[in-house]
Amino acid sequence: MANLKYETIQCLEELFDMQSGYVLDFSNSSFQRFIKGIIGIDIYNDKGYENYCSKANKLRQIFETESNSKVVKLISALINYYEDYKLKNNNLTDYDKKKIDETKKAIKDLEQEDDEKIIVSQDLGELIQKISTRNAQFREMALDEKLKEVGNLIEYLLKKNGNFITLNYDYISLGFIKENDVKEYRKKIQCFRHSSQESLKERKKYTENQKQFLVEVGIVMCNLIYNELS
Known part of the structure; x- marks a missing residue:
């Protein structure tokens, strides 16, 4: 399970409009391809992911079950996608930028924590x-x-x-x-x-x-x- 803080999860929920059950403008198939390409997980066929649910719940499941490194990699890619999506529609606000910066800092701290755990766990x-x-x-x-x-x-x-x-x-x-x-x-x-x-x-x-x-x-x-x- 990734050690995401509650504040970070809430920020992601808001940025990606996950309360709706969707994630940005992804369709089921495009979201499946996106996640498979970034972290190698098939969100509809891999073990533990077979049950059908909304795209938002699939993303929450990844946050709850996958490692820090995979979650950090996926969030980083989604944030970049979000920025491009907003810029393309000419509606990237100062508030969006603030939330993006907060999220990037949070996942950077999480990545650093993961690196240190890997080192400490070895002789x-x-x-x-x-x-x-x-x-x-x-x-x-x-x-x-x-x-x-x-x-x-x-x-x-x-x-x-x-x-x-x-x-x-x-x-x-x-x-x-x-x-x-x-x-x-x-x-x-x-x-x-x-x-x-x-x-x-x-x-x-x-x-x-x-x-x-x-x-x-x-x-x-x-x-x-x-x-x-x-």
């Missing part, structure tokens, strides 16, 4: 070994997935009690890596840790060679930080 030593030794599981990942793994691990290592710690990188790396280098690296790969439309667009700015370079640099940083903290 830290196992994660370090997987990444630093480039084991078979890590090697088989796509570059985007590798960068997500590296980025999540760095964030987890540096975050203590809700705040990010600082290390004397200049000293422990003999001057090759400085604190600002780590901060800039974290900014660059932030788009690989999230699946919003903005993040997906940002990823496309990097070539495959640049992504590979970021992976190698990230592995060095993971080892550096872990060894210093151990």
Whole structure:
């Protein structure tokens, strides 16, 4: 079940006019294709979704049963669709924009929470070994997935009690890596840790060679930080 806050759910209900039983201008078939294309769920045939109900109730069911990552991905796509829908009809109001911004912030927080839960649920030593030794599981990942793994691990290592710690990188790396280098690296790969439309667009700015370079640099940083903290 996704950890959507009540306020976020109410905002989505209002934006998508779900009280009517509909969701925006989707027909049953177009809504089915949309959701299948975004999160791979057939809302009329997959297990647990066989019972017929309104499109709004199908969406509520997804909110109640699917993971944070799937729900975040779907909401992000629906928000983008909503903005295009409103702009096409020339009636995107300031109130709409306010609600859209609130929703985007809420799902960004939810996505961050999901990433941290994934990291915490695994053994830290196992994660370090997987990444630093480039084991078979890590090697088989796509570059985007590798960068997500590296980025999540760095964030987890540096975050203590809700705040990010600082290390004397200049000293422990003999001057090759400085604190600002780590901060800039974290900014660059932030788009690989999230699946919003903005993040997906940002990823496309990097070539495959640049992504590979970021992976190698990230592995060095993971080892550096872990060894210093151990």
